[in-house]
Amino acid sequence: MRLQRGLFCVLLALICMLVPQGGMAENLSSSFTLTPFAGGYGFSEEQNLKDSGFFGAAVGYNLTANWGAEAVFGYASTETETGATDDVDYFAARLDLLYHLQPESRFVPYFAVGAGEAFISPEKIAGESDFIVGYGAGAKLFLNDTFALRLDLRHLLDINDVDKTRSKTTVSNVAAYGGLMMQFGGLTSMQTADQDGDGVTDAYDRCPDTATGISVDGWGCPLDSDRDGIADYLDACPATPLGATVDRRGCPLDSDRDGVADYRDQCSETPAQTEVDERGCPANDHDSDGVLDEQDRCPNTPQNIPVNDLGCPKDEDGDGIFDFEDACLDSPGDQPVNAKGCPVDEMVEDVVPQGDTLVLNLEYPTGESAVTNEFIHDLQVAADLIQAHPDKRFVIEGHTDSVGPAAANLRLSQKRADKIRAYLVESLGIPAERLEAKGMGESQPVGDNATQQGRKSNRRVVILPIP
Structure with a gap:
């Protein structure tokens, strides 16, 4: 020592x-x-x-x-x-x-x-x-x-x-x-340094003043599990679906206060005190057109169709054809129209039966071949004709006018015939083996391609029995 x-x-x-x-x-x-x-x-x-x-x-x-x-x-x-x-x-x-x-x-x-x-x-x-x-x-x-x-x-x-x-x-x-x-x-x-003690150092902490005991994310900010902009510790509705607009409490908005949140409400302007169903629509408005059933003269109006005060689809030109079915919305009210709401002297008849053969004058946009909603009625008529002859097979011929190259018209007519056949099979239940599709192009005109009326007559689909 x-x-x-x-x-x-x-x-x-x-x-x-x-x-x-x-x-x-x-x-x-x-x-x-x-x-x-x-x-x-x-x-x-x-x-x-x-x-x-x-x-x-x-x-x-x-x-x-x-x-x-x-x-x-x-x-x-x-x-x-x-x-x-x-x-x-x-x-x-x-x-x-x-x-x-x-x-x-x-x-x-x-x-x-x-x-x-x-x-x-x-x-x-x-x-x-x-x-x-x-x-x-x-x-x-x-x-x-x-x-x-x-x-x-x-x-x-x-x-x-x-x-x-x-x-x-x-x-x-x-x-x-x-x-x-x-x-x-x-x-x-x-x-x-971690001044708020949340486990994220101040150098990386985007929220350096977080209160003690609050769960934070990797950036040091309070967790917001449902990403609604309201931190979990303040959120009264922490499981709000993504994208839903919320109030200051973090709960989905209910603008009309009917008990159905806006993001689920199909009738977001329901009057106060109105009884609603699970969609947020008046419980006594079954077609959800905004007109209560006791006042609705058309209680089965399709969804999202504009209606008048009586709950019926609008008919702005007064031709007797509802606007959502009317192909000619500005037809004169005193002129006869066909089933599509167009004056009869301006259109070729859509469906022309000829015995067990059917001619469909379908209005395709130039160069298009898709089956549109306007064709559905005519194709149902065609399906009824085919079903009326159960012992026969039919060919669907697509025809065009002469506008454009002949080769392109031939391809276009084949596409139109193919899609008509597919619709009849898939949507209207016609057995596929009973139908063929064939594009004829511009080779068999029935009208003068030099006139608008003639070209319209030539743009057609013909359904005829196979001998």
Whole structure:
């Protein structure tokens, strides 16, 4: 113990001399450290070893800015103090846990506690290895982000119950040493700061003032599970469907206050106090046209058809054909019209039966072949004709006018015939084996292609039995 008090006093004096007035560097979280050191080691008189120099290195890792772990490896070359003089090599290895005070400053004092093993060679001096337990303090003075001067003082308890030459099983040693510490990597206090304590550091936190206890996303903002713009902790309806407009409580809007949210409400302007069904429509308006059943003269109007005050589809030109079925919405009211609402002297009749043959004058837009809603009535007539002759097979011929190249007209007529056949089979239940489709192009005109009326007559579909 002769050097122990002296070493301790020297260490305290050096620490006091090194205390700085301020600085920028700091003890970094998640950093690795390497410290080569040199100093002195004071042995207990019980060990019969002379005090000597002590050299080694420490390798550490800072778990946080305050807490760190460090493996310390040291060596002392000494000799026996009494009796025959023998050279002795002393090796020590221990693992220390460090707690740093004021880690964000340049001057960082710390406390340490640890345990390890000591090995003395030759073994005849002390027998097998000793178990050592130590505690102490130290300080780091950062010169910059990478380098720091470092001083350490340790009180080490050397425990050996095998060495019979010792009068005590446990003896006290002391070590004092200093070195140059190198720090690698790590996060600064700015990078690890989390002022709202939500687990997302301020450097990445888009919502740095989140209240305590609020669940947050990866950006540090309160969770909004249904993405309605209202955070879960404020959301009275946290499972609102995506895209639904919500109120300040996070619940779907119900503009007409009928108990059915707007995103499900098919009648979003229902008058107040009106009884509604699950669609949000008046319970006594079965066709949902806005006219209650007791006032509705057309209670089965198709969905989304504009109606008049009586609940019937509108007929703006007064020709007796509802607008949604009227192909000529501006027909004079005093002129006879056909089933499509067009004056009879302006259109070729849609369906012309000729015995067991049917001519369909279908108005295709130029270059088009799709089956439209306007064709459905005529195709039902065609289906009825075919069903009336169950013992016959039919061919569907597509015909065009002469406008455009003949090859293109042939292809177009084939497409039209194919699609008429497909509709009759798939939508009207005609067995496929009873129908063929054939494009005739412009090869069989029935009207003069030089006139508009003649060309209209030539754009037709003919359904006739196969002999």
